[in-house]
């Protein structure tokens with residue numbers, strides 16, 4: 352018997368649950384069941400948890416850390432430590448040879464039919480270390496033709512490898528682009544190693560910028576989907592990211608993902624030592640809202656590590672360390688993956704329909720300001736997680752115009768310093784800043800009281816419903832209450 | 845003469861190995877080491893020693 356690491360019951364609904372709402376809501380995240388995408392693009396993204404907001408509820412990805420070498424020095428990275436910004440486990444983390452990577456993928460695939468994507472994101476740069484990266488992809492594409500391949504790069508070496516990337520049928524590439532102006536870039540990069548020389552200062556940033564844009568352009572020409580990641584560094588590129596957004600969009604990037612700088616003096620990075628802080632959740636959201644019009648902004652990114660395994664927001668890498676994997680049987684089950692995809696196809700249609708129903712109920716003459724709702728979810732797009740198990744919360748904004756997925760808040764980013772349950776709870780309260788309602792499958796009375804004290808209404812009545820159904824219901828009762836208040840006030844005066 | 849890797853600081857990333865024109869660099873345990881008999885200091889090939897310029901840990905110096 353194989354143990355399924357991600358239980359399929361994440362999508363089991365209560366039989367009495369009303370038809371739910373889907374993330375098919377037009378304004379939700381990066382895709383809308385493909386309705387605004389050309390079919391060939393939809394085919395590429397629909398099962399990719401990083402490219403499709405919908406898919407991230409259902410599909411799992413894993414990264415294999417086969418590429419330790421890097422060719423640039425960013426001021427937010429110290430190679431000795433895990434780099435929170437660029438998916439990079441530190442040098443102490445496990446490193447795999449291409450053969451070990453294939454064995455690990457086989458072990459995970461045999462236990463997780465949700466696996467749809469294998470990526471290489473480091474721990475250095477996938478293309479600085481192209482030998483290891485391409486050897487791994489070569490082996491994987493032979494053994495698992497149905498699993499998609501993707502890679503992340505800083506872009507410096509990218510123009511040299513576009514042909515190979517296409518030959519290997521890697522159809523998704525992520526480039527980290529933090530600037531399109533060398534004057535900004537010189538504060539972000541210490542040096543780049545290019546054409547047999549180490550370049551510094553503005554010259555380094557200029558070379559990197561030109562290579563990034565050339566790489567982006569050529570990937571787009573080759574029909575490969577490109578996601579651009581930008582690290583939001585307050586005081587350095589916060590005012591500049593709108594220009595980055597415009598440029599990368601102009602060159603055909605499919606998605607733009609703004610990630611908050613994660614900066615900690617203990618990591619020994621340049622920015623950490625300089626005391627440069629990361630943005631607050633509110634600053635991040637403000638920028639995303641500002642860029643929202645027209646740009647396909649990605650809001651569900653979890654900045655996962657180069658050795659992450661599982662659904663987004665979940666990391667089972669500790670269950671699949673090389674020691675453990677070595678002893679695992681690896682009987683491949685492509686049929687299970689196929690069946691799972693079919694199941695998701697049906698589930699998605701159901702959600703989509705439900706979303707339309709839920710949104711229809713929203714528009715009404717009485718409008719109240721948008722409500723920010725946080726949901727605890729283990730996947731499947733449902734409110735199906737106990738508050739105590741939630742490491743992150745999915746945030747939805749709702750008003751008369753509809754339901755919009757606006758991103759995640761993670762509690763673990765905030766609780767590194769703390770110990771014990773109480774500290775954790777305080778960290779969660781801080782992470783939920785600005786949220787009015789929390790949806791969970793269950794919650795203990797203590798945390799529930801604490802959240803209430805912080806002004807957050809906790810609701811568990813919608814356990815196992817689709818998130819959008821629950822959010823729409825919350826909004827309707829909120830609006831009804833506001834209307835009743837208004838009437839009472841009118842009568843009193 | 846040759847260049848030398850400080851084993852204590854080497855992260856074992858292998859960037860130097862890939863760029864050495866003399867195939868002088870090999871993995872030794874968890875880190876890399878330069879074979880002094882093979883290292884040419886890149887003379888005649890490049891302006892600067894490639895391993896030094898490539899090393900993200902700045903842990904290669906003149907022996």
Ligand code: SF4
Nearest residue numbers: 864883884886893895
């Ligand atoms: S100095 Fe040049 S030849 Fe010597 S080890 Fe470094 S890269 Fe190789």
Ligand code: SF4
Nearest residue numbers: 854855857858860899
């Ligand atoms: S480049 Fe530097 S850190 Fe990387 S293996 Fe060579 S000596 Fe070690």
